[in-house]
Amino acid sequence: MAWSDKSHPHRLLLTKQFPLGLETLPVFQPVMQAANRIWNSCVWHSREIFRQKDRWPTEAELKAKFKSFAVWRELHSQSAQAVVEEYFEAVSAYRKHRENGHLEMNPPNFKPKNHLRTVTWKRQGFDVEDNTLVLKLSRKKEPIKVALPEGWNVVTLPDGTGVRGIPVEVKVKAVVRRRKVENLVLHVTFDLGVVPVYRAGAVSAYDYNSGLVARATSNGQLDLFICREILSQVQYRNKVLAEFQEKMSRLKEGSRRWRRCLSAKARKLKKLDRRIRQMEHALTKLFAELDGAEGVAFSVVGDLTDLRRSARTGMKGKKANQKVNQMAYERLQSEQRYKNLMRGIEIDPWTEKNTSSTCCLCGTRNSAWRKHRGLWVCGKCKLILQADLNGAANLLKQYLFGSCTGRELPFAFRGVRVWRWDGRHNRFVQVSPRAA
Ligand SMILES: [Zn+2]
Numbered sequence: 439m440a441w442s443d444k445s446h447p448h449r450l451l452l453t454k455q456f457p458l459g460l461e462t463l464p465v466f467q468p469v470m471q472a473a474n475r476i477w478n479s480c481v482w483h484s485r486e487i488f489r490q491k492d493r494w495p496t497e498a499e500l501k502a503k504f505k506s507f508a509v510w511r512e513l514h515s516q517s518a519q520a521v522v523e524e525y526f527e528a529v530s531a532y533r534k535h536r537e538n539g540h541l542e543m544n545p546p547n548f549k550p551k552n553h554l555r556t557v558t559w560k561r562q563g564f565d566v567e568d569n570t571l572v573l574k575l576s577r578k579k580e581p582i583k584v585a586l587p588e589g590w591n592v593v594t595l596p597d598g599t600g601v602r603g604i605p606v607e608v609k610v611k612a613v614v615r616r617r618k619v620e621n622l623v624l625h626v627t628f629d630l631g632v633v634p635v636y637r638a639g640a641v642s643a644y645d646y647n648s649g650l651v652a653r654a655t656s657n658g659q660l661d662l663f664i665c666r667e668i669l670s671q672v673q674y675r676n677k678v679l680a681e682f683q684e685k686m687s688r689l690k691e692g693s694r695r696w697r698r699c700l701s702a703k704a705r706k707l708k709k710l711d712r713r714i715r716q717m718e719h720a721l722t723k724l725f726a727e728l729d730g731a732e733g734v735a736f737s738v739v740g741d742l743t744d745l746r747r748s749a750r751t752g753m754k755g756k757k758a759n760q761k762v763n764q765m766a767y768e769r770l771q772s773e774q775r776y777k778n779l780m781r782g783i784e785i786d787p788w789t790e791k792n793t794s795s796t797c798c799l800c801g802t803r804n805s806a807w808r809k810h811r812g813l814w815v816c817g818k819c820k821l822i823l824q825a826d827l828n829g830a831a832n833l834l835k836q837y838l839f840g841s842c843t844g845r846e847l848p849f850a851f852r853g854v855r856v857w858r859w860d861g862r863h864n865r866f867v868q869v870s871p872r873a874a
Pocket residue numbers: 797798799800801802816817818819820821
């Protein structure tokens with residue numbers, strides 16, 4: 439996995455995984471269980487303070503309190519702090535869900551005593567000695583040394599060049615299946631630095647829609663990606679979730695049947711989520727590959743903070759209840775961002791204002807020309823085009839000239855390609871335009 443860093447839009451961070459093998463379990467088990475004890479202390483103290491003072495404690499409050507605890511001195515101080523930070527992330531996620539109307543959510547809870555919690559080592563928590571990572575514990579304890587294979591810190595970019603990354607964060611996670619620890623995995627996050635991006639080249643624009651993504655490039659290429667599979671998987675996932683919640687609401691909380699239901703729910707959702715994520719990755723990878731192959735320097739996407747999308751889905755600032763039944767636009771965009779960045783292509787969010795109510799060819803604005811069944815039929819220049827492709831072309835014009843209205847398209851279209859998910863080969867494939 440990778441992402442671009444908030445500190446600089448072109449800074450690339452990337453995580454590599456190294457399986458450690460079960461023989462390292464005796465070394466890491468005490469550390470992971472110590473982290474788990476800190477987590478449980480967080481839960482316990484938050485509840486105490488909530489009971490006594492009717493408020494949640496702050497992060498700083500808990501960190502200060504725990505400094506005197508013996509368990510705090512088992513880990514490196516940054517690793518111990520990271521647990522508290524994770525706890526507060528979980529609390530704020532819980533609160534956000536509550537605010538969005540998901541009243542069935544529970545606050546972060548205690549974990550069983552022998553639970554192996556993921557331990558994080560921040561920049562000052564580890565040293566690098568050639569091909570060995572030295573993971574520091576508290577000052578009095580011997581650090582843990584992990585030998586890594588040659589080339590462990592080299593990341594290969596899509597064009598084949600290898601980049602040496604600087605490790606900035608290390609995590610040790612347990613892989614657990616059916617209550618059995620199967621392996622320990624080391625996750626190392628590398629900083630690949632600020633990636634040079636091309637400053638000249640073509641521009642592509644993407645219009646994200648429910649179940650459909652349209653693409654237009656300044657080379658005149660139009661693409662339509664049919665994502666009904668992703669959408670139906672998202673909807674099916676939410677249906678399964680609702681069914682489980684309904685079933686569990688009828689059982690006594692904490693009972694054996696309730697617990698069995700809970701673990702079945704987690705298993706099923708994990709499986710469905712994996713499937714959705716796989717399709718999302720295939721889609722954004724295809725975007726980046728097309729952009730790379732067609733000499734694109736800038737890739738434009740609709741600005742998600744824009745009002746148009748929320749207006750279209752009828753959510754205008756309301757609590758986003760329907761949002762769960764859509765594709766995860768934000769996640770898709772951030773995936774598209776780092777995949778493009780690895781190819782030296784910059785992603786730029788741009789306003790989608792007027793793009794769905796203007797003719798991309800002649801620039802006349804008339805929202806009535808967006809006909810039913812998603813077709814754009816221009817009353818002036820007689821252009822007939824799939825409405826989302828019209829939107830993508832307008833987004834492109836908007837990016838190039840500041841506005842999509844009152845201006846003709848400066849290039850000719852070269853035709854439309856249609857892509858759809860192929861379940862047998864697990865990727866998007868090109869199909870005949872009639873399929874759309
Ligand atoms: Zn027109």
